Amino acid sequence: MIIKEELINSVSLNTRQRYLYSIMKLSGVFFVIALIASYFGFTTMSTDLSTVSDNTFIAQITFIGFVIAINERIIEAFKRTFRRRTSEEYSNELKSAKALLIEDPANIESIEKVRLWQSIVNDYSSETGRMCLAVSLTIGCALASVGAVRVLGGLENPDQFSNQFHIMIFDAIDVVITGWVISGGSEGWTNFLYNARSIFPENKK
Numbered sequence: 001m002i003i004k005e006e007l008i009n010s011v012s013l014n015t016r017q018r019y020l021y022s023i024m025k026l027s028g029v030f031f032v033i034a035l036i037a038s039y040f041g042f043t044t045m046s047t048d049l050s051t052v053s054d055n056t057f058i059a060q061i062t063f064i065g066f067v068i069a070i071n072e073r074i075i076e077a078f079k080r081t082f083r084r085r086t087s088e089e090y091s092n093e094l095k096s097a098k099a100l101l102i103e104d105p106a107n108i109e110s111i112e113k114v115r116l117w118q119s120i121v122n123d124y125s126s127e128t129g130r131m132c133l134a135v136s137l138t139i140g141c142a143l144a145s146v147g148a149v150r151v152l153g154g155l156e157n158p159d160q161f162s163n164q165f166h167i168m169i170f171d172a173i174d175v176v177i178t179g180w181v182i183s184g185g186s187e188g189w190t191n192f193l194y195n196a197r198s199i200f201p202e203n204k205k
Contacts, residue, residue, distance in 0.1 A: 038171035140182030
């Protein structure tokens with residue numbers, strides 16, 4: 001039993017490593033895409049946010065929050081459409097296996113069946129999370145690559161860079177950061193804003 005548990009833990013660790021590797025590789029791909037997009041001027045902010053607010057910073061924050069909310073709805077639709085049915089089938093199999101185990105707790109076959117389906121459910125859940133993060137990261141990086149939304153886009157001033165290469169590097173990093181911010185969801189964005197607000201002194205006026 002101990003050997004099997006160690007084997008399951010080893011498989012889970014390898015799954016997490018592959019998970020991290022695939023996401024980092026995707027980020028690297030979009031970094032290269034962003035370099036090319038910046039060279040041709042596609043990453044320049046093309047969204048007019050004056051209708052949102054006269055304050056550029058407030059408008060940027062509000063618009064990013066809007067994009068994050070839309071992205072979350074897309075991810076939810078993706079999970080319901082392509083992943084929910086299979087997930088429910090696996091969960092039902094796990095419930096059935098647990099019910100059999102309750103009836104006969106000493107049955108080795110029932111114990112192994114529960115462990116098997118529990119492992120399958122966990123792996124499928126992890127794979128779903130990986131796919132959702134990859135889709136979300138792709139959406140965020142793609143929008144940033146065409147200048148629709150940029151986390152640091154409002155801070156960019158061409159005069160502060162010595163040459164075009166510096167602008168390309170800045171834009172590429174910004175695109176990847178934007179992708180990660182959008183893929184982090186509204187909860188992460190809200191926590192970030194809350195922590196960022198504590199850095200600045202309150203305006204008593």
